[in-house]
Amino acid sequence: MLQLRDDLDRPVADRDADHGFSPRHAALVLAVLAALAVAAIAVFMTYDLRGSLAFALELRAKKVAGMALVGTALGVATVLFHTVSGNRILTPSLMGFDNLYLLIQTGAAFTFGTFAFLSVDVRLRFGLEVVVMMGFALALHRLFLGRARDDVVALLLVGVVLGGMFASLTDLVARLIDPNEYVTLQDQFFASFATVDEELLGVSALAVGAVLVYVWRRTARLDVLALGRDTAVGLGVDHTRTVDRVLMVVALLVSVATALVGPITFLGLLVSNLAYRLVGTFRHRWTLPSAALAGVVALIGAQFAIEEYFAFETRASIVISFIGGTYFIILLLREART
Amino acid sequence: MIDIDGITKRYGKATVVDRVNLQIPRGGVVSLIGANGAGKSTLLSMVGRLLEPCDGRITVDGHDVQATPGPELARRLSVLRQENHLPVRLAVGELVAFGRFPHSGGRLSTRDHDHIDRAIAHLDLGPMAHRRLDQLSGGQRQRAFIAMVLAQDTDYVLLDEPLNTLDMRHAAQTMDTIRRMADDLDKTVVVVLHDVNVAAHHSDRIVAMKHGRVVADGSPSEVVDRDVLRHVFDLDVPVSHTDAGPVAMHFGRACTSGDAPLASRTGEFR
Numbered sequence: 042m043l044q045l046r047d048d049l050d051r052p053v054a055d056r057d058a059d060h061g062f063s064p065r066h067a068a069l070v071l072a073v074l075a076a077l078a079v080a081a082i083a084v085f086m087t088y089d090l091r092g093s094l095a096f097a098l099e100l101r102a103k104k105v106a107g108m109a110l111v112g113t114a115l116g117v118a119t120v121l122f123h124t125v126s127g128n129r130i131l132t133p134s135l136m137g138f139d140n141l142y143l144l145i146q147t148g149a150a151f152t153f154g155t156f157a158f159l160s161v162d163v164r165l166r167f168g169l170e171v172v173v174m175m176g177f178a179l180a181l182h183r184l185f186l187g188r189a190r191d192d193v194v195a196l197l198l199v200g201v202v203l204g205g206m207f208a209s210l211t212d213l214v215a216r217l218i219d220p221n222e223y224v225t226l227q228d229q230f231f232a233s234f235a236t237v238d239e240e241l242l243g244v245s246a247l248a249v250g251a252v253l254v255y256v257w258r259r260t261a262r263l264d265v266l267a268l269g270r271d272t273a274v275g276l277g278v279d280h281t282r283t284v285d286r287v288l289m290v291v292a293l294l295v296s297v298a299t300a301l302v303g304p305i306t307f308l309g310l311l312v313s314n315l316a317y318r319l320v321g322t323f324r325h326r327w328t329l330p331s332a333a334l335a336g337v338v339a340l341i342g343a344q345f346a347i348e349e350y351f352a353f354e355t356r357a358s359i360v361i362s363f364i365g366g367t368y369f370i371i372l373l374l375r376e377a378r379t
Numbered sequence: 380m381i382d383i384d385g386i387t388k389r390y391g392k393a394t395v396v397d398r399v400n401l402q403i404p405r406g407g408v409v410s411l412i413g414a415n416g417a418g419k420s421t422l423l424s425m426v427g428r429l430l431e432p433c434d435g436r437i438t439v440d441g442h443d444v445q446a447t448p449g450p451e452l453a454r455r456l457s458v459l460r461q462e463n464h465l466p467v468r469l470a471v472g473e474l475v476a477f478g479r480f481p482h483s484g485g486r487l488s489t490r491d492h493d494h495i496d497r498a499i500a501h502l503d504l505g506p507m508a509h510r511r512l513d514q515l516s517g518g519q520r521q522r523a524f525i526a527m528v529l530a531q532d533t534d535y536v537l538l539d540e541p542l543n544t545l546d547m548r549h550a551a552q553t554m555d556t557i558r559r560m561a562d563d564l565d566k567t568v569v570v571v572l573h574d575v576n577v578a579a580h581h582s583d584r585i586v587a588m589k590h591g592r593v594v595a596d597g598s599p600s601e602v603v604d605r606d607v608l609r610h611v612f613d614l615d616v617p618v619s620h621t622d623a624g625p626v627a628m629h630f631g632r633a634c635t636s637g638d639a640p641l642a643s644r645t646g647e648f649r
Contacts, residue, residue: 062469268466276531
């Protein structure tokens with residue numbers, strides 16, 4: 042009887058068995074995404090150039106740099122957040138990160154006066170905001186991620202409540218600010234790609250670059266982290282400390298993205314899940330760069346479509362939120378079925 | 380040696396593990412038994428630093444479990460929980476390779492690959508090394524996780540109810556593997572088991588817990604004893620002595636309520 046063991050062991054769906062992950066396939070995916078990103082940048086920079094070439098190119102270069110930075114930041118932040126939260130549906134923005142960023146800005150403007158607030162060096166302002174965001178990330182870890190880790194629904198609920206609360210508070214504070222001042226402030230919030238602040242762009246690029254190097258050196262540890270807390274601890278990863286650091290990185294990346302263009306709710310969700318699907322592995326050395334590149338392609342693509350076909354009548358973030366939101370619902374339905 | 384010194388775990392007012400002192404010297408298989416909620420898994424989790432104790436100290440070969448850097452401890456001690464749900468999809472071979480992480484930090488050397496291959500061979504996983512875990516049966520998945528722990532190549536291995544959800548054949552295979560880990564590979568295996576008879580047959584020592592405390596500790600023939608089992612499980616269990624050792628006849632049972640055992644009825648089951 043025992044000799045038959047291997048036959049008995051064979052699962053019914055043997056034909057459909059997926060034989061794991063192929064680095065060659067993942068490398069190909071990465072190359073295609075990189076080519077698409079380069080193509081998107083090239084098209085965006087050169088289509089329909091009119092008037093002063095130098096001026097137009099400089100304007101567009103700034104726009105493209107902002108979009109590339111935001112796409113990369115949100116793609117990487119979402120993958121990292123998925124890894125520490127152990128699911129692929131929650132995103133930093135669904136947990137209220139970008140709403141909090143707006144609240145911090147509004148709150149600071151209210152407390153110190155809008156013009157005083159805006160007159161502070163943008164780099165210093167941004168640095169302080171990032172510190173507050175990181176504090177929030179740590180609190181989130183202590184209060185919710187640690188306890189309700191395996192309960193996606195509970196975490197989602199926490200995110201909805203936090204996000205809603207931050208948005209309402211922002212509204213409340215906004216009403217308290219002088220309306221004229223608030224208009225100035227709002228311009229600042231939704232800077233859109235057309236008016237990216239050059240100094241902010243510089244400091245953001247530096248911060249994102251440093252963080253990417255930090256993350257890239259720890260991809261092996263992140264892979265272990267993705268196996269879940271108990272397995273990771275068993276394999277010698279200091280779970281609490283590692284998750285703290287990853288969440289601080291997430292807070293920084295989301296701050297950069299929100300500071301540059303305002304909230305884009307579903308971009309991260311869309312590009313990270315696209316990346317997982319395309320590379321066919323959870324290994325961070327593949328998922329991180331592909332999510333970043335997909336983010337760049339999606340953002341520049343959406344912006345291009347808006348400028349070309351919608352004549353600027355809508356914002357790229359709205360198009361992405363619509364597509365991403367639909368995808369989110371599909372993901373939720375699929376999750377509910379399994 | 381694993382030295383558990385005054386370990387306590389409380390959740391609110393409930394004390395789950397209550398000032399446990401236990402020394403586990405190197406070598407052999409030690410089983411933890413006891414009723415549900417006796418604190419076995421909690422104790423094992425604290426030794427494996429998956430849970431933080433409220434009080435007390437645990438050392439493994441002199442290294443404080445709470446204070447030793449993660450990778451260093453992970454080269455001495457491995458731990459496997461009973462539910463091994465993975466949030467990500469990966470192949471059996473990939474999972475086993477993760478067992479080398481404490482040694483390799485993610486870059487696998489030839490020596491690491493040797494360990495991985497041996498662990499896969501040891502658990503008969505060769506034919507399915509490329510299959511994804513979510514496409515395997517529960518028993519195969521359990522074996523893959525044990526192979527990962529084996530590849531981790533630690534002196535101490537902690538397993539929390541590895542037989543949970545396994546059928547008779549896979550349970551027997553798993554216990555054989557655990558025995559071989561101790562006998563052939565010179566590891567110390569501490570395993571939480573539900574079935575007293577499995578524990579009796581495969582272990583060198585049985586530690587019984589009740590209400591968060593160690594209430595019996597000894598060789599299988601000492602612990603699998605009618606009086607001891609009655610105390611541990613609040614259940615009158617006749618013990619039959621066979622060639623294969625003591626066997627608790629826990630089917631057809633009579634509950635004892637406190638100090639008034641229904642001893643008179645048990646004669647029927649002999």
